[in-house]
Amino acid sequence: MTFDVAAVRAQFPVLARTMNGRPLVYLDSANTSQKPSVVLDAMHRFASTSYAPINRSAYQLAVEATDAFEGARAAVARFVNARRPSEIAFVKNATEALNLVAHTWGRANLHEGDVIVLTHLEHHANIVPWHMLAAERGITIRWVPLTADGQLDLTDLDHLLDGAKLFGFSAMSNVLGTITPVDELCRRAHDAGALAVVDACQYAPHQPTDVQAWGADFTAFSAHKMCGPSGIGALWGRQELLEAIPPFLGGGNMIADVRLDGFTPAPPPAKFEAGTPPIIEAIGFGAAVEFLEGLGMDAVRAHEERLARYTLDTLARRFGDDIRIHGPVDVKRRGATFSFAFRDVHPHDLSQVLDQHNVCVRAGHHCAKPLMKLLGVSATARASCYVYNDTSDVDALADALDGVSDIFAP
């Protein structure tokens, strides 16, 4: 399938913007992605024609709004191949999804002395909720280490998983771009009797996601990284699990009944959606996954694999040993997200100079401080590509890097 980047790019209004007379080179999609017109229009249209409370009122407008909201849920469910829409709980973002799992499943199932396993690749969103639980419950966290090129080192996995109750891991690293073998990791978690929790926040935007083929138990992702709006994300969970675990926040919408002496939670997904949800954002989320399905996720992946190869080749050719790209060199095992060190220039300074060329990259620890420590750095610069980036963006990055050393040369 061909992938016409120029045509895709033309659908993202912000990318038509120039700054100081030059085009914007947006290479920070691992942070958050830009939004295509179809998403912005869907939200605007819904808010202009069908906005009303959902699940609460019998009038026509409210019925329309509820249908649109549930339609968005169905679209997101289809996008990750959930068995049914009710397996998708709308939450604020992936962070909330992972906190939800720690708070509900974790508190119901983990007790003093229990073991869970995480990996050195994790984002703080898949570390801190478990640290919080560990402090409360006295559980132990074991860590899957990395190989020299930033892949999970599975040599001791069975040993690490022995006796563990949960294995949480990211499907794609936001720092190194590493894609992990999710189906194998889920299988090995289950072989050890552990639950498999997948952080798909970086994975789902970039390639076909199939929670059933993975055999996962919970999967978290955020709309804003996949062409959708900020303010909404999803927790997918196996229906039986969602039914078994306690609710998360309490309030309206999440109950079947409330009495003076207690309450009965609603069935999932409402059970996890206390209060008025992000309604307009849900419509945008639905439009975003439909936009991505329109591009074809296989085609998106092929495009980014080409771009990853081009980026690795271009930067190596132009800068040789002056640039060090962290993470896998094999483009089959990585996405188009690149953390790098350039000469001895601090990432903060690097990004400042790149900004003069409208090249937007992130400098910092990328919410993965344990991983930074293992890499032996306090920060990296990170360039990350998406559907609207092409080789010209990579060339612009390289051209801008050319100018960096002049300033900081001794």
Add this chain to the structure above:
Amino acid sequence: MPGLDDLYREIILDHYRSPRNRGELPSPPAAHAVGHNPLCGDEIEVFLQVDGDVVRDIKVAGQGCSISQSSASMMSQAVKGKSVDEVRALTRRFKGMMSIDENPDDPARPGDADVKLGDLEALQGVVKFPVRIKCATLSWNTLLDALRQPDTAG
């Protein structure tokens, strides 16, 4: 957009390339504080030897960008030999230049405007790059932490 020349003045780059007062002091007796820039993960350590009312010695360790490192280096030069009160006044003045007057315990005072910044003035351009202000003030906040330690006079 403000130009990079506003930010990366020669004197800043000089302090970045050859930072003054790098290292550590035995602590105790020196006060020791660690500061983090949560945005980028940079970490600065300040070791402060205060005798009586005077900063006898200061050393700076840790890693960071050109702005945080040069600010720390210039700060170390500027505070050495000064009294604790003078150091506090200089800190208020520097933060004032960074458009920060955030310390309710130690608000700006009339005399602050007369405090000489010297080389530190080169960091003035940072104000035009708001995300970098935290880089410039990291070492100063760490210095205040060190001053706050119980065994430090002041």
